[in-house]
Amino acid sequence: xxxxxxxxxxxxxxxxxxxxxxxxxxxxxxxxxxxxxxxxxxxxxxxxxxxxxxxxxxxxxxxxxxxxxxxxxxxxxxxxxxxxxxxxxxxxxxxxxxxxxxxxxxxxxxxxxxxxxxxxxxxxxxxxxxxxxxxxxxxxxxxxxxxxxxxxxxxxxxxxxxxxxxxxxxxxxxxxxxxxxxxxxxxxxxxxxxxxxxxxxxxxxxxxxxxxxxxxxxxxxxxxxxxxxxxxxxxxxxxxxxxxxxxxxxxxxxxxxxxxxxxxxxxxxxxxxxxxxxxxxxxxxxxxxxxxx
Amino acid sequence: xxxxxxxxxxxxxxxxxxxxxxxxxxxxxxxxxxxxxxxxxxxxxxxxxxxxxxxxxxxxxxxxxxxxxxxxxxxxxxxxxxxxxxxxxxxxxxxxxxxxxxxxxxxxxxxxxxxxxxxxxxxxxxxxxxxxxxxxxxxxxxxxxxxxxxxxxxxxxxxxxxxxxxxxxxxxxxxxxxxxxxxxxxxxxxxxxxxxxxxxxxxxxxxxxxxxxxxxxxxxxxxxxxxxxxxxxxxxxxxxxxxxxxxxxxxxxxxxxxxxxxxxxxxxxxxxxxxxxxxxxxxxxxxxxxxxxxxxxxxxxxxxxxxxxxxxxxxxxxxxxxxxxxxxxxxxxxxxxxxxxxxxxxxxxxxxxxxxxxxxxxxxxxxxxxxxxxxxxxxxxxxxxxxxxxxxxxxxxxxxxxxxxxxxxxxxxxxxxxxxxxxxxxxxxxxxxxxxxxxxxxxxxxxxxxxxxxxxxxxxxxxxxxxxx
Numbered sequence: 001x002x003x004x005x006x007x008x009x010x011x012x013x014x015x016x017x018x019x020x021x022x023x024x025x026x027x028x029x030x031x032x033x034x035x036x037x038x039x040x041x042x043x044x045x046x047x048x049x050x051x052x053x054x055x056x057x058x059x060x061x062x063x064x065x066x067x068x069x070x071x072x073x074x075x076x077x078x079x080x081x082x083x084x085x086x087x088x089x090x091x092x093x094x095x096x097x098x099x100x101x102x103x104x105x106x107x108x109x110x111x112x113x114x115x116x117x118x119x120x121x122x123x124x125x126x127x128x129x130x131x132x133x134x135x136x137x138x139x140x141x142x143x144x145x146x147x148x149x150x151x152x153x154x155x156x157x158x159x160x161x162x163x164x165x166x167x168x169x170x171x172x173x174x175x176x177x178x179x180x181x182x183x184x185x186x187x188x189x190x191x192x193x194x195x196x197x198x199x200x201x202x203x204x205x206x207x208x209x210x211x212x213x214x215x216x217x218x219x220x221x222x223x224x225x226x227x228x229x230x231x232x233x234x235x236x237x238x239x240x241x242x243x244x245x246x247x248x249x250x251x252x253x254x255x256x257x258x259x260x261x262x263x264x265x266x267x268x269x270x271x272x273x274x275x276x277x278x279x280x281x282x283x284x285x286x287x288x289x290x291x292x293x
Numbered sequence: 294x295x296x297x298x299x300x301x302x303x304x305x306x307x308x309x310x311x312x313x314x315x316x317x318x319x320x321x322x323x324x325x326x327x328x329x330x331x332x333x334x335x336x337x338x339x340x341x342x343x344x345x346x347x348x349x350x351x352x353x354x355x356x357x358x359x360x361x362x363x364x365x366x367x368x369x370x371x372x373x374x375x376x377x378x379x380x381x382x383x384x385x386x387x388x389x390x391x392x393x394x395x396x397x398x399x400x401x402x403x404x405x406x407x408x409x410x411x412x413x414x415x416x417x418x419x420x421x422x423x424x425x426x427x428x429x430x431x432x433x434x435x436x437x438x439x440x441x442x443x444x445x446x447x448x449x450x451x452x453x454x455x456x457x458x459x460x461x462x463x464x465x466x467x468x469x470x471x472x473x474x475x476x477x478x479x480x481x482x483x484x485x486x487x488x489x490x491x492x493x494x495x496x497x498x499x500x501x502x503x504x505x506x507x508x509x510x511x512x513x514x515x516x517x518x519x520x521x522x523x524x525x526x527x528x529x530x531x532x533x534x535x536x537x538x539x540x541x542x543x544x545x546x547x548x549x550x551x552x553x554x555x556x557x558x559x560x561x562x563x564x565x566x567x568x569x570x571x572x573x574x575x576x577x578x579x580x581x582x583x584x585x586x587x588x589x590x591x592x593x594x595x596x597x598x599x600x601x602x603x604x605x606x607x608x609x610x611x612x613x614x615x616x617x618x619x620x621x622x623x624x625x626x627x628x629x630x631x632x633x634x635x636x637x638x639x640x641x642x643x644x645x646x647x648x649x650x651x652x653x654x655x656x657x658x659x660x661x662x663x664x665x666x667x668x669x670x671x672x673x674x675x676x677x678x679x680x681x682x683x684x685x686x687x688x689x690x691x692x693x694x695x696x697x698x699x700x701x702x703x704x705x706x707x708x709x710x711x712x713x714x715x716x717x718x719x720x721x722x723x724x725x726x727x728x729x730x731x732x733x734x735x736x737x738x739x740x741x742x743x744x745x746x747x748x749x750x751x752x753x754x755x756x757x758x759x760x761x762x
Contacts, residue, residue: 037727037729038726038727038729040723040727041355041679041716041717041723042355042358042359042618042620042621043359043618043621043679043717043720043723044445044717044719044720044723044724044727045618046397046616046617046618046621047445047448047449047618047720047723047724048720048723048724048727049616050401050404050445050449050616051448051449051452051453051724051727052727054404054409054449054450054452054453055452055453055456057407058409058453058456058457060453060456060457060460063727063728063729064729066729122311124310125311128307152310155303155306155307156303156306156307156310267299267302268299268302268303268306269302269306272306272310
């Protein structure tokens with residue numbers, strides 16, 4: 001599994017990086033920590049590039065490097081990587097890999113599991129390129145800032161998207177898994193099983209009767225889902241909740257829930273203009289939400 | 294749902310989300326093309342104004358690369374019958390375009406020499422007695438250099454100096470944060486203000502000189518421009534110093550003026566010779582701008598500067614080629630070409646006529662009102678559209694307002710240099726913003742005061758000083 005963790009400012013990216021690294025560690029996956037720098041006007045892009053080269057020559061930090069240095073220090077403090085004299089951050093090399101992508105290479109770096117990279121430009125375009133080029137399975141991003149970003153990420157990025165909202169290290173989390181009979185829901189179940197196994201988390205499976213579905217049909221879905229977890233020896237509880245789908249799930253989710261949802265099967269054009277249920281849930285919930293693809 | 298349908302529609306949506314302003318601009322242009330031509334305007338003139346609007350939208354929102362906008366401008370001029378292909382081609386290249394090309398290449402060659410270390414040493418020597426003097430020195434040296442060498446050269450040289458003195462300041466505390474902002478803004482404002490000082494300070498100045506020569510047969514040489522603009526520059530610098538001290542009060546205790554000391558110590562004989570040669574070439578080019586701009590033009594002299602650096606092996610063509618923004622050169626060439634057609638087709642005269650009709654409806658219709666509107670409009674447009682492109686597109690209208698009075702054209706070009714409001718307005722603003730230490734809101738908050746004061750200074754100088762020249 002490959003994980004991409006997108007970080008922004010230092011302090012508000014802490015929960016994102018913390019949870020992201022925990023997931024990466026439990027899945028033993030290779031991880032890319034990406035900082036996307038500000039988009040530069042075409043008028044000034046070459047001037048900015050010349051200035052940045054000049055800063056590198058003078059051993060002055062170019063913009064964005066400080067954020068990556070902060071991420072590096074964080075990883076060391078949490079012992080995700082081991083710092084040696086040979087791979088201190090002050091001894092870094094910034095390697096231009098392709099257009100708009102730069103990799104921080106720590107001299108003498110031992111681990112090839114964690115990459116620190118910097119991209120410059122429009123955030124959705126850059127993260128999409130990163131996922132497409134390096135085939136990441138999950139993109140993890142903070143829940144703050146512009147909500148439109150989350151919608152566009154879910155819409156355009158070819159990986160599952162984990163929006164880390166209101167995450168606290170000290171809380172004991174449980175998975176909240178809303179299910180129905182869609183293909184997206186099946187993928188969410190698979191992911192939830194993997195998460196629950198790796199993290200040893202309890203799972204709460206919920207379903208809301210939608211459209212012409214009878215209570216019996218919904219209960220059948222719940223039962224079938226529960227069996228899948230039981231086979232993997234994961235503790236679950238099931239609940240049938242009533243009301244409008246989005247609001248019912250949002251109200252049911254607590255601060256200690258990690259909501260795992262499947263991507264909507266809706267037409268992409270309709271989703272772009274009118275949104276979708278998983279997107280609305282992700283936007284309204286005040287807890288981490290993973291939309292699987 | 295069919296998987297391939299999902300992939301295709303998703304790709305189209307992504308394209309649309311990235312290029313929506315291109316789609317909107319094209320739709321608006323097609324809509325305008327289908328309207329009947331306004332009374333008093335010929336079809337080519339009307340079409341030239343539609344292309345002008347299209348270019349404004351595309352450059353502002355940047356949905357497609359600049360070279361694509363440049364090519365589109367040229368293609369549309371011919372396809373929409375604004376001018377025949379030969380006329381478009383001949384208006385595509387002139388001294389102003391050569392100046393843009395030459396000054397960009399010259400700037401890269403200068404920055405490549407690493408003169409910042411030597412300059413830092415000089416600034417510390419002259420202004421190093423106190424930290425406030427040092428910041429005033431940074432601002433003054435930035436302004437003087439920028440007035441001759443252009444913003445992009447100077448900001449590239451001065452920013453490393455600024456960043457080295459604020460290197461380890463804790464920005465969590467207000468005092469430290471203000472010291473950082475004061476240093477960065479001192480360099481930025483010095484550089485921006487300086488660019489109005491001489492024709493070579495910015496491409497917009499050269500473009501306006503070129504237009505005045507072509508449209509009004511008025512010639513402005515290097516000295517004449519300086520006599521008009523340099524006093525404004527000096528007053529603006531003094532005002533900017535106090536505005537910044539007032540906006541960012543700081544004890545400056547954290548500033549370490551000798552941040553470059555270690556690097557300065559590293560200079561060797563080879564570097565010294567290199568720096569000496571670079572200074573001689575720069576002095577030679579600036580002197581030539583003073584002495585020979587009438588004969589050779591500013592563009593050819595700028596190109597000669599870049600050429601000299603290459604001949605002496607002080608910079609390689611690969612380095613120049615890699616760092617020159619060819620897209621901007623193409624875009625300026627195309628917008629200047631469009632500016633010529635807007636004038637030739639009579640579109641600028643029509644716009645000025647409508648502008649004057651509008652002014653006639655105001656209770657107090659005077660030269661002062663039209664000057665103020667033109668100057669503020671130039672300044673504001675430049676802040677949202679970049680200065681040189683603004684002058685290349687609205688310059689013909691500024692000249693047309695009063696073809697024999699150069700104060701309108703000069704004011705328009707100078708006001709276009711007041712890039713204090715937005716970070717997209719000039720390379721300096723964008724570079725300062727790209728450090729991540731200055732936000733767009735912060736830039737605007739300080740800039741609105743500086744912009745307003747600058748317009749007032751410009752007005753007073755044009756009313757009371759320029760008339761004495």
